[in-house]
Amino acid sequence: MSAIIEVKSVSKRFGGFHAVNDCTLSVEKGSVTGLIGPNGAGKSTLFNMVAGTLEPTSGTILFDGEDVTGLPSHALYKRRLLRTFQIAHEFSNMTVLENLMMVPDNQTGEGLIGAWFMPVRVGREEEAIRRKAEEVLDFLKITHVKTELAGNLSGGQKKLLELGRTMMTDAKVVLLDEIAAGVNRTLLNDLASNIERLNRELGYTFFVIEHDMDLIARLCDPVIVMAAGSVMTQGHIADIQNDPRVIEAYFGGSPTGNATVAHANQVEARP
């Protein structure tokens, strides 16, 4: 297997602060790679640079062997790299359906000439895109809000919409930034199955930031751990969970983060 994303000693500075510091990592084609690390480790910043939303201060980023450092994000989209945002970036004054329908590119109706003079062709394309969007909504179980303004969605629904957009078109690589946060666990199970299916059947590569260890354990191999802006270690989740450095920096004592058992018992005891 070859690497589809290669990050080579990339740094990002905000003022004097190194959010990402000489970070080198790679994501194998066809893998589901996890990215974990403490809050503020620089994971989202790294994503933003890979996806072209931020420009690195130094270093190079290769996508499918091509140097894409500093390219704007629409150029990366054209190379079929899709991403979600950790803090939902919905188009708040557009309906949920429109939010999805705007995603596919090369729409004839997006050019003035097409919009003016090729109504039939535009109509045909629209029909297909709409059908696709409705499928996605069904899958995410938010069909009932399809004509709602996206700004009026609940927090979790926005995250689902965020994910839904990446399902609107073919992709080579999908970057998922904490899609689990705020999403109902039952639904999350379906999402995870879908990710597995896309990965297996269509060969999508996923690069996933997540704090939910169950999800990471279920989906990701390998897992990369970032801390303080650079890669701390990487490997299989089982090894990671037992790495004392990771436990120290990330899990804070126990590898699952369940420090609450004692109290739970106390609650039981109350009248």
Next chain:
Amino acid sequence: MSLLEIRNLHAGYGQMTILKGIDMMLDAGEIGVIVGPNGAGKSTTLKAIFGMLNITEGSIHFDGHDITGISPEKLAAHKIAMVPQEHNVFATLTVHENLEMGAYTRRDDYSRVMDEVYEIFPPLKDKRRQAAGELSGGQRQMVAFGRALMIEPKLILLDEPTAGLSPMYMSEIFDRVIAINKLGVTVAMVEQNAKQALAIAHKGFVLANGQNSYTDTGRALLDNPEVAKSFLGG
């Protein structure tokens, strides 16, 4: 008499009704956890308690006072604090100023609470002079939670406080909830990390489609296979 009593609450945004009869009782010193699918109306319930939307029917009482439809800024005076799910920090204010704003209604010396917050969340201490908008997602959650602690509330409403936090801080938040609860603070929280949350809850509420669908002790809900399958992810 419960500390927080919500009876037959109907509320919504503009013309649209989202909550169609919610009942919820919390005694002083309890932790109540609200779970449910996305869009069930969990956040809306919290917002309704906080006077942020139109209540068309039903009532909310706090500590014997009718607080139905009272404006949010008055609730702070009742020592109720809330952490909204989204937009829960002042992005252009520094971390320190965010915390100060949390204590806006306090006229006494609150430096002790402030120190405590910094102690719970060490990353905030490093970033105290930085604008909250420049923080990572998880760091913002810490700020939001810390801000709510600043008035030393009697009742704290938390909307998914652990979303986006690393396991370490997730347990930190749960620990903190337990700790303040032990001091007598009543907690109402919405959580998607439902299993952990219900485990520490005295009461659990499952909402679906703007209505109560299950109400029980946390433990009992966890053990209910029906609930576990449809709402807690098996």
Next chain:
Amino acid sequence: MNELVFFINKGILAGAIIGSIYALGAIGVTLIFGILRFAHFAHGDMMTLGAFIAYVLAAALAAAGFAGPLPIAMMVLPIVMILTAGISIGIDRTFYQPLRRSGAKGIVLVMASIGVTLMLQGLIRLFAGPSSRELYFNEPKDIFRIEVPGANQMITVTEPQLALFIVTLISVIALHYFLSRSRLGKAMRAVSDNPSLAQVTGISIETVVRATWIIGGGLAALAGTMLALDVSLKPDLSFNILLPIFAATIVGGIGQPYGAIAGGFVVGYAETLAVFNWSVLLRPIARWTDNAFEVPASLAIVPTDYKLMVPFVLLILILIYRPTGIFKGRVL
């Protein structure tokens, strides 16, 4: 030496005076812009209104034979500021508050403030007519002339100009400290950042809005009166300099008091130095070098006709390199 004095008078001081005028206006604009999140077009006419109130009060006092160490119009300033603040609150109640309540966007408030400015213009002219007036009664305007050794020209500043520098400096610093240190100031920033969260933390939006208008109205009255003292009281004067004031606000960075002064001085000096005749400074060099070269009669960067263009060209250049102003202002 004469040439140097000339440069101080016509370059440095002239730029500082007009810069202060812009800055003083921009402080009020930047406050309202930053907190209430809209460009308040009526600020110019609020300034005029303030100056008119000062005029009426001062004229009454002057008629009553009142006199003091400072011009009367300056001494009545506190009262004028309070009155103007009251009027701005009234304007807000009647015209802006209903819009805010209905959740209108900032731009709607901008349009409403254009409506308000038109109304103020009409009223001011209805009651006071379009002619111009002086804010100095009975007393002469003091002009300070400082002799410079070796020059027969003198450095000249007038009393209102001196007052203008001082007032501008004090206002900027005071506003900065108010916003960044005081409880109310921080609450004001919090409201502008996220009104609903501010409410959740117990901040009353109405209190904050009222405080903003009190300060904003007071600053407008201050700026208007100082301007009228230096130039003269004309119904259209403040409105005419509203655009440079906005330019100063934005170049400095929205919501940044220090930005207001930086922006004001940038615009002021740009206007002044662009048309400054630099050959004046070459003349002494030519003299010392025994006229080794010929000094052209006029060596201005642009002719005065095009003076208006200069600040705007500069402004665009600055924005290209600092897209949110010199002091990193807010993005609304």
Next chain:
Amino acid sequence: EDFKIGFIGGMTGPIESLMPPIVAGAELAIAQINEQGGFFGDESQASLVIGDDGCVDATRASDAADRLVNVESVKAIVGAMCSGATVAAANNAAVPGGVVMISPASTAPSLTTLEDNDLVFRTAPSDAFQGEVLANLVFNKGITSVAVSYVNNDYGTGFADAFGAAFEAAGGQVLASEAHEDGKADYRAEIGSLSSTGAEALVVLAYVDGSGGTLIRQAVEGGDFSQFVGGDGMVGNRLGELVGSSADGMIATRPGSPELPGRAAYDAAAEEAGFDPSATFAAQSYDAAFLLALALQKNGGEMEGLNTALREIATEPGEVILPGEWEKAVELIAAGQDINYEGASGSHEFDDAGDVPGVFDEMTVENGEFVVVGPAT
């Protein structure tokens, strides 16, 4: 029947502060006519219908003129003020509608060549004349180098061109001639640029109530010039309020002539009506309204041929009519006699283009007040 006469002025916009006495001038004329029996001795009253041209807004000017012509059906128009407004009003409404206009204030030389079917007149002389007169006056006082600052509009540019050309032709030196924008707070930069030329005198061609006054005051405060020169726009009591006696000795011209036989009558009437007779363009405005009324009387209230009637009553030969002498004029016209109006601001002998020849007062400032020195040549 009422005889409506239109009035288009710059009630809003840059010259708003000049307007009150100008309107008052026209209103005075109308009031006198009505007091003295109105038109045709049958109590037909005259009335003034006012419109606003915004001075610099061609759309508004056309609009105001159009309203007067097409909605109010005025018989004739006094106006407009700013030359651009006059051109717009004429082209869009007055000329196609066949309505005579007399502008009391548009002094731009370009108006002379306007194609107007002989419908557009003015009672203020073209700046081309005044520039020449002022230039000669200044040069004859022994001033050989000047710096000119003019307001950047048709008035200022036309005036400055004429002045500059004449002054250099007379042998003087114009060291700088620079435009400034009206309505600003600060002209120190402009003054600096002008004074750096070392000119003996500062020529300000602007309005004393607008930028002109501010400019002179800032020049005085800065001690840059001690000798000032101005055109008609600078003549006004406002200057004294601004600079006290610091501009004493200023040289200025203004249309009109102290020897005009009608001046005294007009001055008295204006004082009584409560406005400053010497206010810029007030007398011209009075004359414009009076002339139009006379022409209407002469023409039997018809609009067709009003321009011919206007020339007849305004120009020699004929029995002289002075300001305020409406009754007398009506009688003479009724008797079929030719009359010649000699106005408050000139004798108004219109030439082929509808312009009046320049007759100018020489003015100077003494103790902060403008005084007439005598006719300027």
Next chain:
Amino acid sequence: MTDNRRDLLLFAGLGVLFAIIFVTQGTAYSLRVTVEALCYAMIAFGLSLQWGTAGLFNVGIMGFIAAGAFASLFVTFPVNQAFWDSEGPAMLGDVLVKVAIGAAAVFAVSRSGKIGLPKPLVTFLTLVTLAVAYLVVSASLDPTARYIEREAGFVGGLGLPVYFGWAAAGIVAGAIAWVVGKICLGLRSDYLAIATLGIAQIIKTFLKNADWLTRGTQTVSPLPWPVPGAAEVGFTAARASYLVLTAVMLVIVYMLLQRVYHAPWGRMMRAIRDNEDAASAMGKDVTKRRLEIFVFGCVLMGIGGATLIHFNTIFDPNGFVDLNHTFLIWVMVILGGPGNNRGAIFGALLVYVIWTMSEPVTLVIFDYIRTIGRDLFGWQAPADLNSRALAMRVFVIGLTITMVLRFAPKGVIPERLSRKA
């Protein structure tokens, strides 16, 4: 459907308003008001497109109107033979060549980052080149300008038919918008606003002082009409035909706009308005698209400006005032409903009627005040009541604007978010 009915009712109301105006103010005058209102509507379309659809805060409308108006003047005004017979064209050609070389040099230097020069150095070199180019060009432009003014007055026009002029107006305004957009569209909201405001002042200052090109403050008139003028066929006929012409143009533009607005193009633009980061991540070239819509909007502004100027037959650079040519249009769009083309038309017609009718209305009101005051209280109105009343005109406008906004803060005909399934 209910939306459509509401719109219909509103337009019917507006129709009644216009009917009243036609009855009370007479046909000729009312036609003039209508034509001007339609010209403004065309400009309002441009703004509604930029702000309503794409969220671009353009406060430089005046500049684009002025540029369009000038372009049309230059193309349509009769040829000035004196200029073409003089040395002027040759000298001007020389200047143009220098401008072209200067621009090319600046462009080349600003791109020198590509060959690996560090950014600060590139910036510095660009500024230096710009300064040198400015000096060289102005050194050769000054004598040319003076020569032309002396020998020929100004360059005059090309004497082409008016339609060419209007097309040129669109092209020139669009071309300027392209350059401006290239430089400024990266700026956020209010910062973009002040930059465009600056551009407008620069354009105006240039047109006002470039006497050799525009006659400056001496104004150029009469501009030709595309249809027979009032002097030939009378007020009513002339204006009616001008009205038909503008109405036809407006309808065509309206249909084009409606079509793109409801096409994926409109959806994409609204997405960019809502969240540019997300739009970019979804593959939309935000910069290019914004430039596209900015240019498109400015083309409409240029054409609208030219139709307006030709109607009034005078080109007066002093007459381009922010209040009339920028803020008035903003009020039209905001009050009508940004992002809705019907709203733009409605707003333009309504606001323009308020704008013009405020004069007679105020005069009538003050007449009543005078009469009532005299009859009831024996009050002697001040002599200058009429001129003061005209100053109150702006009060009436202001009051109406604030009141309408108060009752329709989202605009009278707000943006319709397509909720259709």
